[in-house]
Amino acid sequence: MVATKQPKMKTIIISAGHSLSDPGAVYLPGGKESFLTIELAKLVSTYLRNHGIGVLEVPDTLSLVDTIKWVNGRASEGLIEAAIEIHCNASTDKSAKGVEAWYYHDFATGLGDEDSKRLANCMVDAINVESGLSSRGVFDESVNKWGKLGFVHDTKPLASLVECGFLSNDSDKAVLISDKGRENIAKGITRGILTFLGEAWKPEVINPSTDTVNENTKDKLIEDLKNELEALKKSSTFDLIQEKEKMKMFKSSLKTDLEAIVSRLG
Secondary structure, eight states, rough: OOOOOOOOOOOOEESSSTTTTTTOOOTTTTEEEHHHHHHHHHHHHHHHHHHEEEEOOOTTOOOHHHHHHHHHHTTOOOOOEEEEEEEOOSSTTTTOOOOEHHHHHHHHTEEEEEHHHHHHHHHHHHHHHHOOOOOEEEEEESSSTTTOHHHSSSSSSSSSEEEEEETTHHHHHHHHTTTHHHHHHHHHHHHHHHHHHTOOOGGOOOOTOOOOOOHHHHHHHHHHHHHHHHHHHHHOOOOHHHHHHHHHHHHHHHHHHHHHHHHHOO
């Protein structure tokens, strides 16, 4: 008998746009990009796995340069469908709002990559549907103020970067800092990725209030939180006041996460 070749599991790399040593946009109270994007990345990873999609999660403690190295070190030929980095936006113009995404530009041909653009469009459209956040559209990385985006341009897999609303805008921030709002944004990112992959969106498999968290997941989450706490203790990037504020927010986040674990384990 000839063995039947099993189809490979589709696998996505998910990265939070900022680590605890690089908080990104900060609009207190509650609006700290690093904490919000880390939580969004974890939600998206869970939702994708619920749909049978493999996920590799970039560690929360890596710099951009190390993130790119981490992604490229796991980008075996044909094994990674796409890499997505999740950010929150900010502007000096407080009326600026909405979701946008960025796609790869080939500087040799002067053209944007159509697959990267399609992934970006799928995510923005789905986030708009699931969360109600307005769409700003998708953009070629070459028009960014930096000329290119490292995560989009220098990673080996097809990649896109999504900006999930403006922390500098009161209405967008209200969605981002609420549990329900983040769940809906994460659903949108997930739905967009699934559309890109040609997979069915199954909202019935997503129910954060009743998801079963097994012991391994609980231990992994606690380990991650402990590592984040150590990173905060060792950080010398910010002054003492900022460090105290970060520690206060972290402890609150840790307490919430642990209470959620306990309630889910019943």
